[in-house]
Amino acid sequence: MASTDKPTDPEFTSSSTPLAPEGTDDYFIFDVILRFLLFAASVVAVVVMVTSNETEIVLFQGIPVPQPAKFRYSPAFIYFVAAFSVSGLYSIITTLASLSVIRKPHLKTKFLLHFIFWDVLILGIIASATGTAGGVAYVGLKGNKHTNWAKICSTYDKFCKHTGGSIAVALFGSIVTVLLIWLSAYAIHRRIPK
Amino acid sequence: MASTDKPTDPEFTSSSTPLAPEGTDDYFIFDVILRFLLFAASVVAVVVMVTSNETEIVLFQGIPVPQPAKFRYSPAFIYFVAAFSVSGLYSIITTLASLSVIRKPHLKTKFLLHFIFWDVLILGIIASATGTAGGVAYVGLKGNKHTNWAKICSTYDKFCKHTGGSIAVALFGSIVTVLLIWLSAYAIHRRIPK
Numbered sequence: 276m277a278s279t280d281k282p283t284d285p286e287f288t289s290s291s292t293p294l295a296p297e298g299t300d301d302y303f304i305f306d307v308i309l310r311f312l313l314f315a316a317s318v319v320a321v322v323v324m325v326t327s328n329e330t331e332i333v334l335f336q337g338i339p340v341p342q343p344a345k346f347r348y349s350p351a352f353i354y355f356v357a358a359f360s361v362s363g364l365y366s367i368i369t370t371l372a373s374l375s376v377i378r379k380p381h382l383k384t385k386f387l388l389h390f391i392f393w394d395v396l397i398l399g400i401i402a403s404a405t406g407t408a409g410g411v412a413y414v415g416l417k418g419n420k421h422t423n424w425a426k427i428c429s430t431y432d433k434f435c436k437h438t439g440g441s442i443a444v445a446l447f448g449s450i451v452t453v454l455l456i457w458l459s460a461y462a463i464h465r466r467i468p469k
Numbered sequence: 470m471a472s473t474d475k476p477t478d479p480e481f482t483s484s485s486t487p488l489a490p491e492g493t494d495d496y497f498i499f500d501v502i503l504r505f506l507l508f509a510a511s512v513v514a515v516v517v518m519v520t521s522n523e524t525e526i527v528l529f530q531g532i533p534v535p536q537p538a539k540f541r542y543s544p545a546f547i548y549f550v551a552a553f554s555v556s557g558l559y560s561i562i563t564t565l566a567s568l569s570v571i572r573k574p575h576l577k578t579k580f581l582l583h584f585i586f587w588d589v590l591i592l593g594i595i596a597s598a599t600g601t602a603g604g605v606a607y608v609g610l611k612g613n614k615h616t617n618w619a620k621i622c623s624t625y626d627k628f629c630k631h632t633g634g635s636i637a638v639a640l641f642g643s644i645v646t647v648l649l650i651w652l653s654a655y656a657i658h659r660r661i662p663k
Contacts, residue, residue, distance in 0.1 A: 348615040351604040391654040395647050399596045406600030410545040421542040424618040453589050460585040466661045
């Protein structure tokens, strides 16, 4: 009799699946993976940007002169490298913090709150840095006829490929940071009793 | 006897001060104020940017011609106006949502989580837009001798003042969005029982 009652009792079937408010271990594994992705994206963005140096022979008053293109000629790209160096360092520290807290459930809520606070700051920094570098790189790619800013990507092919690739990886890093904040917010939300 | 026991009982004294996990009304008032600030910043940023049009007489091959400067000549400024139009609209909707939820405590936790999700997206959009416009405006202000991009702020005084003011207000809006996410995260965190 009792076995035939089970399927008709919705309370019983729902309680057989564990609700587990402490089951945020899965969350911390995703957190570590995403933080490692942010670290990888930051390192790739910085390395690709820093190695974008290119020297081309340009005609200057009829005389061919070697003219280099370097990321540090533009304050926008310097800000970009600085921002992603910070986010790379930050992601190492928080990956270790996230790994260390997996075995300590009583610390998790506090860590989640701190992660959100700092991740939001890092998101603001790297999203604005991606935008700044992207804005200047777009001028370099397309030029601007209204202000007579000539496009430079027709001359500096390798420089523009590196810059573009670096900004694309940076955009990926920003998206990963958004996912990190979403994950932390969801994990905190799960710990509130219904 | 019972009255003298009270101060020595830590359980009793702590329970006499209300812990009030439902006491997030204060939070929602701050939330409404910050969302209104974001709305004001978005409107000011868009209006100041859109009204930056300026026409100057420029010598072109020795002949003086009127040369206008408009925000829509630069894709960076178009993105800036689009992003802050979105954040302005978003802040109206969420201000109304935040006001509507003040009287409904049972909905608050759900709203807090949704607010964090969307606020993070808006932060990513407006921080990158501020960066993009800032990067291009900086080139307009200082020029770049390596790429032969001439500064334009020596010619277009009003245009540059409007652009700079708009970006400053936009930066304030981004900071307000960071504070909004911090506030939501803290309010969710407060609802977890110790």
